[in-house]
Amino acid sequence: MKRILVTGGAGFVGSHLCERLLNEGNEVICLDNYFTGKKQKIIHLLDNPYFELIRHDVTQPFYIEVDEIYNLACPASPVHYQYNPIKTIKTSVMGAVNMLGLAKRIKAKILQASTSEVYGDPDVHPQPEEYWGNVNPIGIRSCYDEGKRCAESLFINYNVQNDVLIKIIRIFNTYGPKMEPDDGRVVSNFIMQALQNQDITIFGDGQQTRSFQYVSDLVEGMIRMMNTEDSFTGPINIGNPGEFTMLELASEIIDITGSKSKIIHLPLPKDDPTQRQPDITLAKEQLNGWEPQVPLREGLTKTIAYFDQLLKDGDV
Numbered sequence: 001m002k003r004i005l006v007t008g009g010a011g012f013v014g015s016h017l018c019e020r021l022l023n024e025g026n027e028v029i030c031l032d033n034y035f036t037g038k039k040q041k042i043i044h045l046l047d048n049p050y051f052e053l054i055r056h057d058v059t060q061p062f063y064i065e066v067d068e069i070y071n072l073a074c075p076a077s078p079v080h081y082q083y084n085p086i087k088t089i090k091t092s093v094m095g096a097v098n099m100l101g102l103a104k105r106i107k108a109k110i111l112q113a114s115t116s117e118v119y120g121d122p123d124v125h126p127q128p129e130e131y132w133g134n135v136n137p138i139g140i141r142s143c144y145d146e147g148k149r150c151a152e153s154l155f156i157n158y159n160v161q162n163d164v165l166i167k168i169i170r171i172f173n174t175y176g177p178k179m180e181p182d183d184g185r186v187v188s189n190f191i192m193q194a195l196q197n198q199d200i201t202i203f204g205d206g207q208q209t210r211s212f213q214y215v216s217d218l219v220e221g222m223i224r225m226m227n228t229e230d231s232f233t234g235p236i237n238i239g240n241p242g243e244f245t246m247l248e249l250a251s252e253i254i255d256i257t258g259s260k261s262k263i264i265h266l267p268l269p270k271d272d273p274t275q276r277q278p279d280i281t282l283a284k285e286q287l288n289g290w291e292p293q294v295p296l297r298e299g300l301t302k303t304i305a306y307f308d309q310l311l312k313d314g315d316v
């Protein structure tokens with residue numbers, strides 16, 4: 001049995017990760033300040049004596065003894081990370097310093113949830129890990145992009161300078177049950193709109209692309225990455241190479257839900273990347289043949305069922 005700390009554990013991805021790690025027989029400590037996370041997502045784990053929940057902000061030092069750390073604390077939806085951009089930077093940068101300082105002191109292995117956003121609006125397509133990215137350092141997304149880029153630099157330098165065992169994964173757009181219905185990300189927005197026969201809000205002409213990964217594929221990739229040999233640090237892309245325009249996503253969701261929603265177009269937010277697709281050659285090689293198992297339609301169907309139930313239960 002390992003003792004594992006998950007920061008951001010009450011969030012969308014973190015809650016799935018905590019559940020999976022507990023099911024595998026580990027002791028899990030979930031740390032969260034509930035900025036975008038909710039107790040509700042992990043409430044069913046509270047009865048488990050091997051699960052512990054701690055309210056804490058990663059920008060503050062934290063002392064504990066664990067074997068492994070998954071550092072996920074950071075808002076991920078543009079709406080949330082732009083709400084208080086300075087706090088977003090502090091969370092990424094000071095959070096990384098504190099968790100790396102902790103890992104160094106207790107000799108724990110630490111995995112960083114980085115992002116495809118480090119590639120910015122990419123001019124190399126699909127994106128391999130060697131690509132350095134095309135990020136606007138002063139744009140509205142920079143609090144997130146540059147915060148995550150600085151965190152990657154901190155991780156690599158703690159590894160080189162202080163021998164901390166690190167793992168960096170670059171996560172591409174991930175969706176699934178337990179996303180917040182009002183989170184602002186495209187999958188939850190479109191599904192909530194479709195289920196309520198409201199207009200589907202496409203930003204811009206809808207020709208921009210994203211590659212959507214179902215959450216269980218991400219969690220599998222994260223755990224496999226944590227278990228790679230010590231010399232392998234990444235960064236490594238974890239995403240589903242299936243690439244879709246926002247118009248294609250909207251019509252798939254309308255089709256599955258049988259919705260009467262109409263598509264409307266709203267202005268495209270500034271610096272919105274035009275395309276995004278992971279090159280997962282490295283992940284397949286290094287993570288024992290890992291590759292996404294859940295195609296978009298199957299994952300959307302499960303996610304739609306989750307949001308449908310929330311609406312029926314009046315939980316939104």
Ligand code: NAD
Nearest residue numbers: 008010011012013033035036037057058073074076171174
């Ligand atoms: P989320 O917003 O649902 O979860 C983030 C969690 O971190 C929340 O529970 C939030 O309360 C917590 N948090 C935020 N600031 C904190 C702080 N200062 N101290 C402690 N806790 C804090 O987002 P998510 O989709 O679950 O993303 C999890 C991680 O994965 C994030 O680091 C995100 O950047 C990364 N990621 C996610 C995606 C995706 O598509 N879901 C893509 C790329 C990267």
Ligand code: UDP
Nearest residue numbers: 060061062063064097098099101102104105
């Ligand atoms: N830290 C922490 N928990 C620990 C050890 C360190 O939160 O168990 C934080 C502490 O705030 C420290 C930071 O991690 O400032 C970086 O630690 P490091 O040892 O790298 O540098 P220091 O600032 O102590 O010289």
Ligand code: UDP
Nearest residue numbers: 078184185186187189201202203208246272
């Ligand atoms: N988007 C959209 N309608 C929405 C929300 C988002 O068309 O209601 C678009 C957004 O402009 C972007 C894509 O969907 O091009 C993905 O947006 P999201 O916020 O989910 O993630 P990110 O931009 O960080 O990849």
